[in-house]
Each structure stands twice: as structure tokens, then as C-alpha cells.
Amino acid sequence: MVMARTRTTFDSFNAIAEPKRRELIEALVGKELTVSQIVETLGWSQPMVSKHLSVLKQVNLVLERKEGRFRVYRVNAAQLKPIQDWVIQFEQYWSNNLDHLEDYLNKIQSKEVKDE
Amino acid sequence: MVMARTRTTFDSFNAIAEPKRRELIEALVGKELTVSQIVETLGWSQPMVSKHLSVLKQVNLVLERKEGRFRVYRVNAAQLKPIQDWVIQFEQYWSNNLDHLEDYLNKIQSKEVKDE
């Protein structure tokens, strides 16, 4: 069995690897847009928008609602949490960088203050 | 000009899309390991380890140090910050999600209790 690259529809990590799909998600954040509105906003071809939406839909990064002949899309941000959860475990290592040590200590301190 | 998928070496987003490379990064976190040690830890073939390291090295997610005939690798976590920065802008939306509202309220409440 020959392995190739992990499918874009395998998970959120792979879906958002494509810069255009990140742009699409950004365009949708906090609002609902139809395909045509996205086409107008981003200036991409309609099939291109639909195809990228299809990938995002398959990993549940966007949700779709039918409204007459329109389809209204919105972001399902919860699907980004696994990425946040994975990345966050390394935060201390980039924060430990001398350049950010001060910020890091401040953050720790304010957390400790809050907890008391 | 025909476009294909974004190269794995294009940026951190694409490099970490591959599950094995995330596993490799996890194996390296907080320590330095030689290729052989990684081979032993993960149970992969040596060429496979070297090839994945090569991709991670090209996007600066790992740093390499020569030590005699060994090469010692370590994680450069700072390269994960752009991912954190991108994902974090959506945090409010997954926290505000109705499905998780209850959890969210509980979390808030327990914090407030602690704060008093």
C-alpha cells in the first residue's frame, strides 16, 4: 500500500494548511455569508470558493445552512480547538525565550494573583 | 502554471499537517535527541526519521547541532507561534458556542469562587 500525503479532508490541521482556506475562514469569522458574497469579498472564481468550502465542510470547519436557493456558510470555530490544544503545549518553550521572559513572568504572576 | 497542493516545506502550517511530524515534534519537546535515539523512541526506519526531520528543518521547526558523527536535534518552538497567533483569534467563538456554554459557565463560576 503506497502512502502519499495526508488528505486535506483528514483533519483540521490538513484543511487549514492551505493558505486560501485560512483566508476563507477569516472572511467568514463572526458572520454568515453566501457563496456569492464570498466570491465578491475574496475575488475568487465561484467554483474555487465552492471547492474550498467543500473541504472545510468535510472537516466541519464550516457549517452550511440552506436558505432558498442560497447556501449560507459560517465558521465552526470549535474545530480549531484541537489545533490550539496541540500548539499550546509548546507555549512555554517559545515563551522561555529570553526575548519574552519578562512577558512570561508577568503572565505567570498575574495568574497566580488571580488564583488566590 | 499549474498549481498543486502547498509544499510541506512552505511553512509551519503545512509541515505539521502530517501527523507523523507532530509525533516527531512531541518526541523532541524539552530535550535533545540524536537521529538514532529518535529511531529507537518512535520505532520508525532511519530514512523515515531523517526525511521528516529534513522537512521540519527546512521550516525551522527543528534545529540541528553536529556532535561528532551524531546530529542532535531539538524543537524550535518559536516557529509554532504563528499557528497559535492565527488560531487564537477564533478562541472567543468556540468559547461562545452554545454546545459548550454550560461548560463555559461552570468554568467561569469555579474561577469566581476561587477568586473570593
Place this chain on the structure above:
DNA sequence: TTGACATATTCCTATATAGGAATATAGTAT
């Protein structure tokens, strides 16, 4: 120098794209 060890690279191939163009599907209005 020779051998042993550590690591990187090359060669091979099935696979999954991304984008453009063309076309299909579906819902609405007249």
C-alpha cells in the same frame, strides 16, 4: 587503510491535490 557506525540522499511509484474550464443541479420567478 579498513571497518563499523551514524545519518542523509536517491530512486521508485501510487496518490491526492489545486486551479481552470465546462457542465450539472437546484431553486425561483414569470
Place this chain on the structure above:
DNA sequence: ATACTATATTCCTATATAGGAATATGTCAA
């Protein structure tokens, strides 16, 4: 039914993988 609008899908092709096997490169030790 027909025309129109909105969106999805199909067809095409150059491209970049991932993994296995084989091989190359580099470094040390006797």
C-alpha cells in the same frame, strides 16, 4: 415550460508528496 440565478461537480493535468529499498556520505577507532 422557460429563463434566470445560485451553487456544486466533473474533467483535465502538472505537481509534490510518503514510504520502502538501496545507496551515498561522513566520522571515528583500531
